[in-house]
Amino acid sequence: MENKLPHFSDIENAYVRICNLINKTPVLKSSTINSFFKNDFYFKCENFQKVGAFKFRGASNAVSLLSQEHLKNGVATHSSGNHAAALALAASSKGAKSYIVMPNNSPQIKKNAVKDYGAEIIFCEPTLKAREETLNEIVNKTGATFIHPYNNFNIICGQGTCAMEFLKEIPDLDYLFVPLGGGGLLSGSLISAKAINPKIKVIGCEPAGANDAYLSLKSGKFVASEKPKTIADGLLTSLGTITYEIIMNNIDDIFTASEGNIILAMRTIWERMKIIVEPSSAVPLACIIENFKNVEHKKIGIIISGGNVDLSKLPF
Amino acid sequence: MENKLPHFSDIENAYVRICNLINKTPVLKSSTINSFFKNDFYFKCENFQKVGAFKFRGASNAVSLLSQEHLKNGVATHSSGNHAAALALAASSKGAKSYIVMPNNSPQIKKNAVKDYGAEIIFCEPTLKAREETLNEIVNKTGATFIHPYNNFNIICGQGTCAMEFLKEIPDLDYLFVPLGGGGLLSGSLISAKAINPKIKVIGCEPAGANDAYLSLKSGKFVASEKPKTIADGLLTSLGTITYEIIMNNIDDIFTASEGNIILAMRTIWERMKIIVEPSSAVPLACIIENFKNVEHKKIGIIISGGNVDLSKLPF
Numbered sequence: 218m219e220n221k222l223p224h225f226s227d228i229e230n231a232y233v234r235i236c237n238l239i240n241k242t243p244v245l246k247s248s249t250i251n252s253f254f255k256n257d258f259y260f261k262c263e264n265f266q267k268v269g270a271f272k273f274r275g276a277s278n279a280v281s282l283l284s285q286e287h288l289k290n291g292v293a294t295h296s297s298g299n300h301a302a303a304l305a306l307a308a309s310s311k312g313a314k315s316y317i318v319m320p321n322n323s324p325q326i327k328k329n330a331v332k333d334y335g336a337e338i339i340f341c342e343p344t345l346k347a348r349e350e351t352l353n354e355i356v357n358k359t360g361a362t363f364i365h366p367y368n369n370f371n372i373i374c375g376q377g378t379c380a381m382e383f384l385k386e387i388p389d390l391d392y393l394f395v396p397l398g399g400g401g402l403l404s405g406s407l408i409s410a411k412a413i414n415p416k417i418k419v420i421g422c423e424p425a426g427a428n429d430a431y432l433s434l435k436s437g438k439f440v441a442s443e444k445p446k447t448i449a450d451g452l453l454t455s456l457g458t459i460t461y462e463i464i465m466n467n468i469d470d471i472f473t474a475s476e477g478n479i480i481l482a483m484r485t486i487w488e489r490m491k492i493i494v495e496p497s498s499a500v501p502l503a504c505i506i507e508n509f510k511n512v513e514h515k516k517i518g519i520i521i522s523g524g525n526v527d528l529s530k531l532p533f
Numbered sequence: 534m535e536n537k538l539p540h541f542s543d544i545e546n547a548y549v550r551i552c553n554l555i556n557k558t559p560v561l562k563s564s565t566i567n568s569f570f571k572n573d574f575y576f577k578c579e580n581f582q583k584v585g586a587f588k589f590r591g592a593s594n595a596v597s598l599l600s601q602e603h604l605k606n607g608v609a610t611h612s613s614g615n616h617a618a619a620l621a622l623a624a625s626s627k628g629a630k631s632y633i634v635m636p637n638n639s640p641q642i643k644k645n646a647v648k649d650y651g652a653e654i655i656f657c658e659p660t661l662k663a664r665e666e667t668l669n670e671i672v673n674k675t676g677a678t679f680i681h682p683y684n685n686f687n688i689i690c691g692q693g694t695c696a697m698e699f700l701k702e703i704p705d706l707d708y709l710f711v712p713l714g715g716g717g718l719l720s721g722s723l724i725s726a727k728a729i730n731p732k733i734k735v736i737g738c739e740p741a742g743a744n745d746a747y748l749s750l751k752s753g754k755f756v757a758s759e760k761p762k763t764i765a766d767g768l769l770t771s772l773g774t775i776t777y778e779i780i781m782n783n784i785d786d787i788f789t790a791s792e793g794n795i796i797l798a799m800r801t802i803w804e805r806m807k808i809i810v811e812p813s814s815a816v817p818l819a820c821i822i823e824n825f826k827n828v829e830h831k832k833i834g835i836i837i838s839g840g841n842v843d844l845s846k847l848p849f
Contacts, residue, residue, distance in 0.1 A: 243559070264807040265807060269807060326804070484844065487809055487844060488642070488844065491580040491581060491585060491808060491809040491810075491840035492807060492808055492809065493803055493807040493808065493809060494807075524807035528800065528803060528804065528847070528849050529849060531844070531847070533844050533845060
């Protein structure tokens, strides 16, 4: 089956649809981080997005496109947290129900957020198989529309509005570093960034402990995420069919980072920039620390994907 | 001895002097915090100021006014940390030495910051008496110019530029809540805020465990801070002669907050706004939680004084 792939015009249309629903997030700089790592960094801060993560962009776009008839039965998804909160808020703001299948080991702060936005949570084991089975049961029982967290045309278009905003503000970036889990954010970022600045190099950033996309790229064929182990709880999942195709055809490279460097990068951002970022958001800077030792004086964009952290369980 | 007191024009002149040295910090909002506490809050984020605290405004102004001859021998001060880092950076950017007397119980992150900015640190016991004695020794030995952390005309003028920027951006605030330790920030804020918006009510915010200014206001005479005990390590000190006079003649009220509410407010700001604020910066919101239960629908400005926290020693 061939996937229908988004073009930049689809992302522009998504932006028109959601621009009054989302926060236009700031791009921050830090002279200390610039001098530490010898490049000129720009951080697009989706930790300041509604629900504390970029996921609200995609969810808003997907929900905005549903008919009244479909909204009546609600929406459903499986997610480790941020997509869940995003879909719950996008649905409740339209008066619709949402059913969220969550792994039982999700951070407490993410469980609370999803509940606060009015969703019904159904817990499952933390495997992709358990998520999908539980989700199917719910959809069959309720008639809710399944909104996949990343392998969905409209979700990818929504996520692409982040890089679009970013590149419209800073068009001459040499590099764009993007966290890579299921690939929704990276897919949308690739389409937007390459359309606005064809010379930009876009790098996907994975934890070494969840390096399935890295292995896929290097081997030239799909490798699934099996027993991933990383503090970056937003980056555990495998690529989907759509995100695999977009990423493999457009990506410049995929880097990985150790757990130690992820924690170091996270702490550096907290201490020096005074902003709260979740571990997944620290993976791009960690990848730069680990893989980019001889690159200097470049303009590097980093997408800070979210800021939802359980403050009782910090790694430092 | 009569104090020479700053006028708003002195603060305007300070702003011309330092505006190219400081960060123009953002004013942030949070719809969640607004709905929690039923007012319309504006947060002036000096945690994003250079050295992570408003103190850089005053230090820059004071150092900018020194002659080359005075700069040659350097500057000296005693401080629990943020003024120290600020003075060290202001001095080193002019190629001058700085000597900093610090209580030996200062947070490690503040000690490191002061060292990183090139200062020479001299440790002392954590009492005002020990600080002053040690400082006198250093000044006598080196000929350095003592820059008091708050009881200093030029420092107060520099700190006043924060409320000036804030009120120029949001002129119609009903209230301005300001953390209150030695009173430098509050004094400058009072002068700026009342000059720009004579109707504004300005509230000083103290930890209940360091409520010397509150006791001074209620008794009508100076009460010193003795054995203060609070997590808000920036608010331990007594008022000075200048700050006492400005505050007692201009303040609308002083509120206090319990340690529990300070920690609750700090955690709320971290979790909901995704920004890192130090405990002292959470005291205004804590005071609102504790004292402002029946006030609704007002425009309330809060100065977030700084974001320097030892991440290894969080209260949650």
